[in-house]
Amino acid sequence: MKVLLVEDNERVTRFVTKGLQEAGHTADHADNGRDGLFLAASERYDVIIMDRMLPGNIDGLSLISALRQSGNQTPILILSALADVDERIKGLRAGGDDYLTKPFAFGELLARLDALGRRTRQDGTVTTLEVADLRMDLLSRKVARGTRQILLQPREFKLLEYLMRHAGQVVTRTMLLENVWDYHFDPQTNVVDVHISKLRQKIEPEPEHSLLRTVRNAGYMLSAE
Amino acid sequence: MPFFIRSSATTLAASYVLLGILALILFALPLSYAWRAAVDDSRLQILTEDSQRMGEVFNRRGAAGLVSFINERVGLQIAGERILLLTDSQDKALAGNLPAWPVGVPERTGNYTAPIDLDGHSTMVQLVRTQFPGGYNLLVGRDVGKLSPVTTRFWYGLAGAVAVLLVAGVVGGILIRRALLSRIHSIRQTVSAIMQGELSHRLPTGSSSDELNTLSLTINRMLEQIELLVHGIANVSNAIAHDLRTPLTELRSRLEELSLTRPPPAEAFAEVDAAVADVDRVISIFNALLRLAEIDTGMRRSGFVDVDLVELCARAVEFYVPAAEIRDIDLTFKDESGSLHASGDQLLLAQAVNNLIDNALKYTPPGGKVTVSTMRPNTETAGIVVADTGPGMTATQRERATERFFRGDASRGTPGVGLGLSLVEAVARLQGGSLDFAEQQPGLRATINFPGAR
Numbered sequence: 001m002k003v004l005l006v007e008d009n010e011r012v013t014r015f016v017t018k019g020l021q022e023a024g025h026t027a028d029h030a031d032n033g034r035d036g037l038f039l040a041a042s043e044r045y046d047v048i049i050m051d052r053m054l055p056g057n058i059d060g061l062s063l064i065s066a067l068r069q070s071g072n073q074t075p076i077l078i079l080s081a082l083a084d085v086d087e088r089i090k091g092l093r094a095g096g097d098d099y100l101t102k103p104f105a106f107g108e109l110l111a112r113l114d115a116l117g118r119r120t121r122q123d124g125t126v127t128t129l130e131v132a133d134l135r136m137d138l139l140s141r142k143v144a145r146g147t148r149q150i151l152l153q154p155r156e157f158k159l160l161e162y163l164m165r166h167a168g169q170v171v172t173r174t175m176l177l178e179n180v181w182d183y184h185f186d187p188q189t190n191v192v193d194v195h196i197s198k199l200r201q202k203i204e205p206e207p208e209h210s211l212l213r214t215v216r217n218a219g220y221m222l223s224a225e
Numbered sequence: 226m227p228f229f230i231r232s233s234a235t236t237l238a239a240s241y242v243l244l245g246i247l248a249l250i251l252f253a254l255p256l257s258y259a260w261r262a263a264v265d266d267s268r269l270q271i272l273t274e275d276s277q278r279m280g281e282v283f284n285r286r287g288a289a290g291l292v293s294f295i296n297e298r299v300g301l302q303i304a305g306e307r308i309l310l311l312t313d314s315q316d317k318a319l320a321g322n323l324p325a326w327p328v329g330v331p332e333r334t335g336n337y338t339a340p341i342d343l344d345g346h347s348t349m350v351q352l353v354r355t356q357f358p359g360g361y362n363l364l365v366g367r368d369v370g371k372l373s374p375v376t377t378r379f380w381y382g383l384a385g386a387v388a389v390l391l392v393a394g395v396v397g398g399i400l401i402r403r404a405l406l407s408r409i410h411s412i413r414q415t416v417s418a419i420m421q422g423e424l425s426h427r428l429p430t431g432s433s434s435d436e437l438n439t440l441s442l443t444i445n446r447m448l449e450q451i452e453l454l455v456h457g458i459a460n461v462s463n464a465i466a467h468d469l470r471t472p473l474t475e476l477r478s479r480l481e482e483l484s485l486t487r488p489p490p491a492e493a494f495a496e497v498d499a500a501v502a503d504v505d506r507v508i509s510i511f512n513a514l515l516r517l518a519e520i521d522t523g524m525r526r527s528g529f530v531d532v533d534l535v536e537l538c539a540r541a542v543e544f545y546v547p548a549a550e551i552r553d554i555d556l557t558f559k560d561e562s563g564s565l566h567a568s569g570d571q572l573l574l575a576q577a578v579n580n581l582i583d584n585a586l587k588y589t590p591p592g593g594k595v596t597v598s599t600m601r602p603n604t605e606t607a608g609i610v611v612a613d614t615g616p617g618m619t620a621t622q623r624e625r626a627t628e629r630f631f632r633g634d635a636s637r638g639t640p641g642v643g644l645g646l647s648l649v650e651a652v653a654r655l656q657g658g659s660l661d662f663a664e665q666q667p668g669l670r671a672t673i674n675f676p677g678a679r
Contacts, residue, residue, distance in 0.1 A: 084515075181540070183579070186512070189587075191548045
């Protein structure tokens, strides 16, 4: 993926750029709004990481508004120290696609970038999802592993659907909380892990053919491998 | 004295007195007019009757008889202030109390109110002029310019009433002003004390429901809120100092030790991971404190929407059921309200309910029960109840449970920083409600009361 990072803090920039390169992505960088707008408008990126408070006249939100008004639909992840719920809503209203507050774990950032970058390529009209021999029919709401039908409760279905839509990507606990339960807060305890292990018992009767892996320090990944 | 004049009580009293006097005069004017008209009418009637009676005397006894009749009346002073004059065809005065026909009397017979010349003064009189056969002219009249004693008394009475009103107004104004000033003075003293930092002072209030008292009560409530907030800030600063310092100390020593000992990479990375975990703990405390501050400012109230509390609780329970099953706790949801809606912040309410359930699960031993219910105990309050079969809390713990960073003895060894219930309480307060704890056998019953729920 080709990523544009608009961020004025040098250490954060170094940390993110290095992490992205190690994960196999290329990253361009702008340390002020003017350069950021120029790069975003002149090059094609898969995803943009945008700080909100930038030096110069253009702050992150007006930059996003400007891009959206000019018809640029590149997914944007807002990375900001402004953590209030209202600030988050403001960011998403301005045209941001996701909002991550500082300080952040790099694993969280990478997982969210993957999800955003992949979204542009995904067709919205899929009716079945498939990972190895695990099949999900979104219309009849049926799930099967090979020939065996699996009965899931509505929330388990939603959880599995999210994991399957992001198959091959790391999905963090926070992403699951936000997208499956619509909880935008940290419930402190490991409730998500419990939901995952319950789901795992249902979709993986034989643990040796595991599809749902735990990724250390990050989250979970559903994949054929 | 200038202060007296500028006092709003004085201005008020003075305007009321002026208004009263004006009203009195406006009331007296039509009254006096109607009364005078009635007097004029009856006087005219008397004068007409008089001249008729004299006409009868003339008819029966002739001019000489009338002259003696008039002279008798004037002599007996029955005439009083009346004007009586009989003249012959040459306008020569025959009898009466006027020396000659006065100037200014109209030529025709009839009754008039007109100024005529009496003793060299122009005087307003009411007259009845009659003519008898033979050119005799009779004038019966009365001076109306001169006020009768009754009229005089009327005006004296009015002046007296105005005087009484003035005196009462001034005295009343002084008394009201004195009472008002003493109350305002005490308010001013209290406020000065508060401004100097003595936040525990309150305005004096009485049992009456007058404006000043209502204002004082409102100000007192505001002071309570301010005191609470100021203490809250002081508590938080202390708590931050203590609770952030601990993980920061650990982090610092970990990093310093790492830098000093320079262990082999495997060990070093384990230490770095532990350091990251320390930082995460600091961040989570920080986030919780910021969220609390955000709630306490009350700013989120602007984003209130209609929240279905039954659905919210059902979802929270569904979220925690797998975690409860693992610990062999029976977590159930019971809706006893039928339907419960409140205007509120969806996100904060969800977090509050989740915190309560999380808390209950943490303290309930395996095999226990946690029950979440939405209820409507009466029409005015409604609430969310989370009841567990854990060890409960002592009275002191119940009191301190919502203090920031307070953790009961039972919570030693469990994860958490002691901000969960503070958040629940703050959310309940933002909703205009409260968080209450009650003992049950066994366990604890936590209730979020919503006064505004429907």
